[in-house]
Amino acid sequence: MITAEIMGAWLVVLLTLCIFSFLYKDNPFYKAAEHLYVGVSAGYVAVISFWQQVQPNMFGRLWPSRIDVDDGSIFTSVWYAIYEIFNFISTGFGVLDRSIFPEGGIKGFDEIRFIYLIPFILGIFMLLRLVPKLGWLARWAIAYIVGMAAGLRFYGFLNSDILIQIKASAIDFTSDWGTIVNALILFIGTLTGLIYFFYSTEHKGVVGRLSRIGIYFLMIKFGASFGFAVMGRISLLIGRINDLKNYSSPEYNYATPVISVLIIICLAIWSFMDGDKKKESAA
Amino acid sequence: MLLKRQIPLMIVIGVGLLTLFGNFINNEAVRGFVDNDATQWFDIIASFAIFLGALNMLKLQLIKIIKKQKNWQYSILAVAGFAFAIFAGFFYRGANFITIADIQDGQLAIVSGIIAEELNETNPYDIKTKIMGSQDEYEIDKLFMTEGNAKLFMEKLTPFVGVINLKSKPWGAHVQTKGSLFYWMFINMITPLGATMFALLAFFVASASYRAFRIRNFEATLLLVAGIILMLGRVPIGNLIPWWVVSIMLMFGIGAIAAPFIKERKILLGIVSGGIIIFIIFGTLMGWNQTPPALLSIPIIQDWIFAFPAMAGSRALMIGIALGIVATSFRIIIGLDKSVLGG
Amino acid sequence: METIKKIFIVLGSLDRRIIFIIVGLSVLIPLLKPEWVDLPIRPTPESQIVFDEINKLNEGDKVLLSFEYGPSTKPEIHPMAIAILKHLYAKNIQVYGFALWPDGNFMSTEAFSEVSDDYDKKYGVDYVNLGYKPGGEAVIKGIASDIRTLYPADLQGTSLNDIPMMKDVINIEDFDFVFSLSAGYPGSKEWVQYACDPKNIPLSTGCTSIQVTDIMPYVENDQIRGILAGMPGAAEYESLVEAELQKMEISGKPGEASGMMAAQSIAHVVIVLFIIFGNISYFITRKKNRKG
């Protein structure tokens, strides 16, 4: 009996093998899977950030549930009238059932924060970048993001990546010889590594020799990253082949073997036809 | 000119200084604004930037289809995929579940039997206790993608149960609950595509290891040797490598370092092979076969390389990069770097 | 000698697809037959530090577990999430789930549902999942200062006030330990810079292998307490937790990563041999060209 579970498994195997088909050659299966991925992942991220951030934290603050906020003034009823208009639009003029703007406001916060109209407006400005004439408005929104990111990073990197690293270079001379020698290696390696990235003087004589030692330490670090990068990629490959192995069991109607045979046949036909086309165009 | 250049620049400088020095100001109002509201605004605008990215992608693909540029047929798939994600996110929820209440007395055993069979759990006993434990209504712990399947299961229960109704998870939470179409899309489309794209890299690394990674100078040798020792040291097979193999590798290493100083090929070969023979004889005499010394085991050497020389290089690089980012952030905050505001 | 040289030259121009097949088999065979290559797992010092740090926590402590990985890095990080949850549940520690990546929601839901039933932990009392918020560093700064402005409700939409274990939790200072399951940006580096350094809360991390060398300096001076490096790190932690569980007579399902160590080992040996053979054939062809 075909359940959503089995249909899902077959789709997983099909998409996995389509991407792996790139190893043979760039072919229609790979192009199809790649474009599907571009479309679905863009939609996925947009839906998640709407339901996780924009709806609860922005609309939720502008129109919290009316019961705990209503002071009976005309202003609040006008304000919630706007809310109803938004809902009217979002449910396709009343056709669909209420989803984004539930009845009587969004549960979560207990007071209206009008100041959140600012990010709402800046957000709309960001979207206006698609409109050529009004594209410049997006700069205001980008300015906010760029400015705040710079402020956050200036403090974060200076504190954690420089000040605390200086503090960490202290060596405990009371410990045993082995630790002291290792700590000295660490200290010299860091200093000479920094000298390599020094641009104000020519790398000759003493500075030249120190920067040569520095590049050796950097190369050992890049060797470690090289080893880790290979390790990480192999782990991911193991994860995929493990999935394919699980889905080749009878419980999933032998999804992997069946689909791989089908793809191999289609690829053979395709490359055979593709070969002819190339011969014609070449001749 | 004011609107297009000056005001965005003022925003950058104002927000930048506020966020930077917000860490030092002591009064609650400012700190509250900087730490909470300002960050909330950042997150909200970041979400709109994500929408912009999605719409941009959509625009590109649609142009490709309309203008019938090369491979435009595949762009239809991209647009269809995007539409499917929006459909699963806003129009079709799924995640339906059933709640039952005031079960006719005596029927509890049958009801929990049916539920246990649906959830293919072994004994219905713990379902029975859960039902008794729930005050007014008991939510059956199974989410149905389509209302059709849910109704099928409800028919089996209706004869034994007083009140039964079909509900679904609230909008918004449906994006994470197991039974929703969105979750099905994540597990069966995004996971295989995303994961396999990365898995491809393992193949590319392998073919590059064979055909491109060359010991062209001393730096590249250091890099490859450190990489090999790390790769072998971090996996269980590393401890199987016997001590004399490691000593041969050490002698080759010493030979590589000495090579530039000793021009004569013959002498160099003599030193390296002589060294190996002495090393092995000395080792077997010292009984290293039974208790190999720590210094000659790949995982221990790997731990040392990881903890000290590689750490030094990593710290030097971290400080270098941090200085670059601090300088760039500084130029942005004082308004010197205008290119960041875009074309 | 001549024939060996000729073999290497032929090997030098091997077609890429043959290399792909060799790599594919070197991973598939150990997965199908793990018992052929059954090797003991030796924990590295850094994995041991992570284990000791978490073992030091005692009952009733609060741990912030942050999920910032997605499907493409799941094989490396998910086994860590399972092992950490087993360890925390076995010690009856309260777990608070957060996510800095959109996919983190699904990973956390899966991890919680996989482990919580075996240790019959109840949602809202022993563990809670607050879910994802976009914004990267800004979200961490928000968690560091005031969680309630950032999270009105948890992942299921129930407001924080009616979740028992959220009662006296205001911001990160109410947590005894932070563990970041990180696969890139935003990840453990941002936890160090915007939460754990400024508020000095102990932090440990399990991350993808590719990221290890960038956050190593934090590990060296305890800004991050130990590190689980990639799938081998996950396997090491699994073996440590299993030993601990046996001591506490709690039976549990074996970990996933340990089973894959055989495939990881064989694949590494194959890559190392590729590098060595590649270079030998490079030297021989270079010497021949110079002579010829």
Next chain:
Amino acid sequence: MNNKVIIWSVLFLILLGLYVLGEGLIFVEGSRVKFAAILLVSITIYYYIDRARSGEEIYLRTIPGLKALEEAVGRATEMGKSVLFVPGISDLDQVETITGLNILGHVAEHTAKYEASLNVPVSKSIVMEAGRDICKESYLRAGRPDLYSDNMVHYISDEQFAYAAGVNGIMQREKPAACFYLGKFYAESLILAETGNSIGAIQIAGTGSMAQIPFFVTACDYTLIGEEFFTASAYLSKKPELLGSIKGQDIVKLLVMAMMVLTVVLNGLFQTGWINFDILSYL
């Protein structure tokens, strides 16, 4: 010149004094060192940017990578083969892409002078436009506008691996003598470097993406590592803010190294009890 130094250091002391006075009232306690560090770094960098902008010549050492680029173009001309330039797969919003295009301008000048044919495959349409402007300008500056043609800079594909496959095709067909990879790279760096190696081309790479540096170092003849890449571009762009900023960073690097040595020495003395001032409590 040195009265500017005095002005800035007096300003530094005043601001720090104000901060210390305001501690507890306006300012938070306990982060005096962080505040001083932010001030010191900002003033140092601004001081050197100011000197560069007031026309003073900023000395930066020659970057070996740039010399390697020029030699490679010369050798390509001798062998009568083309030069391939890959500006990475990211858009203009990435700093590394802009840096890569800066260096493209320099390379284009040399290909114009040596009359070597230049081929620049790109992955984003905006990068293509920017690349064409830069190449046209360089060919004009070298006095050979006749050699420039628009299809030197051409678009291949937005998708990562399809782009890499496309560039591989060009490499195998045209067999360029020199391949340059300068920009932001992800995993596709492996495919490019491997094919470049198999056709025996001289390969020079430069990127800020640390994860790709190990692969470039082992697969290419010369690699501009992280900061070297950015410095080379600033060196070519002759923009005062960039040159001054690099000089400022160098001086701050010296300060950091001095502080590390100081920490080790003072901490050592403190441990052996000769002084009772514990520097670690301050940092």
